Amino acid sequence: MKTILSIEKIQSPLQVNNPFIMAVHHNDHYPKGNEKMEPVHYLPTWQVGRDFNPNAPWRMYHGEKVPGFPYHPHRGFETVTVVLEGIVDHFDSLGAKGRYGQGDVQWMSAGSGALHSEMFPVVSQTTDNPTELFQIWLNLPSKGKKTSPNYKMLWNEKIPLITETDKNGNKYEIKLIAGKYGTIESLDPLPNSWAFDRSHHVGIWIIKLSPNAELTIPSVSPTLNRMLYNIEGAGIQVDNEAVDFYHCAQLSGSENILVKNGNTDSLLLLLEGEPINEPVVAYGPFVMNSRQEIQQAINDFKSTEFGGWPWDSPEPVNKLGDGRFASYNHGEKIETP
Incomplete structure (x- = not known):
């Protein structure tokens, strides 16, 4: 393979x-x-x-x-x-x-x-x-x-952060936005998400490799789509093939993939998941299953603006001194880290 x-x-x-x-x-x-x-x-x-x-x-x-x-x-x-x-x-x-x-x-x-x-x-x-x-x-x-x-x-x-060392003592780190690594699972996404069903194998990883570190991306499924992006790194090798700085590799989902770092710190992004076997029709900010649904989305937005805009500016910002927070339904619920 x-x-x-x-x-x-x-x-x-x-x-x-x-x-x-x-x-x-x-x-x-x-x-x-x-x-x-x-x-x-x-x-x-x-x-x-x-x-x-x-x-x-x-x-x-x-x-x-x-x-x-x-x-x-x-x-x-x-x-x-x-x-x-x-x-x-x-x-x-x-x-x-x-x-x-x-x-x-x-x-x-x-x-x-x-x-x-x-x-x-x-x-x-x-x-x-x-x-x-x-x-x-x-x-x-x-x-x-x-x-x-x-x-x-x-x-x-x-967010789960996996920090481990390879067989030579070099460190690697995986920030698990979605998916699993070994026995560690990510936080749950929204319930209606394709990623919510773990059998869909949706993975979003932020990977940091110290110099010369090695990481094995495990086999998941023969139908899995998997992309690995070298965002910041020199000398990256994937199964002994070079993936240069700001290059991406489309990988098999049914094989273990060995990633070897060069002599600098590196940042990688992994995206993977089972495909949604439905038609995809995209137009600007709308992604539907048919042209008719796209036209309906356009018509609905023109007539309803999806509920309208309740803020006094098209590009609002919070107060200068505000920390990190999330406010839902006009302040009915507020959460902080």
Whole structure:
């Protein structure tokens, strides 16, 4: 059995396989902020409201004053936002809001339709504000596309972190966002998620390898789709084939895969899962099973705006001094790490 099906340079967005729809990697070196959590200066290449320059040290995306993504609709899939560094402010059409970062993960299901905003406030006025995150779009099966939108926080302190050493004493670390490693299982996602049923083998791992560390990714299933991304590392070998910096490998799901690190610290992302064996039709922020359902999503959004936007700004942020928190249903329930 061939363990490596393909190796190619990482694109933007990242190449993914079913049950995933899309994934993006944001890595921005924001400067200091002011009292409104805006950058103290903007780059000369900045395109107001549409700043995606891949060669710039940081981007404003669709934000006009604060970096990020002002309110926009989704239907039919889930977003899993993994923040390695920095802060994200969340607001949505259900009256929920929150602030998370520094290792936290937000798992949000758009279900039958929701509006949300994702802004990246630059909260420090004395130091730079580096921000790095992955956002992963996980498809919903047809029955899940009809469910009410929802979200939950996986706080950094509660996410399983496996730290082990290989046979030569070199350390590796797995942050288990979804799936299992050995006998250790991730926190549960939302109940309507494809990942909630453990037999679907959905895995999202953040892997850190110390120099020369070796890690074996275990065999799971012959029908599993599996992608491994070298986000930050030199000299990575996967079953003795080089996977260069910012390259990805599509791997067999039915074989043990040996990953060997080079002589630097490395950061890898693993995405895997059983495919959802249903038609996939995607159009912008909507992912459904047919063109008719896409048209219905467009019509529903035009007529209802999925409940409307209850906040006074299309790109709201929380208060400067706020810590990490999640507020649901207009403050009816509030949780902190």
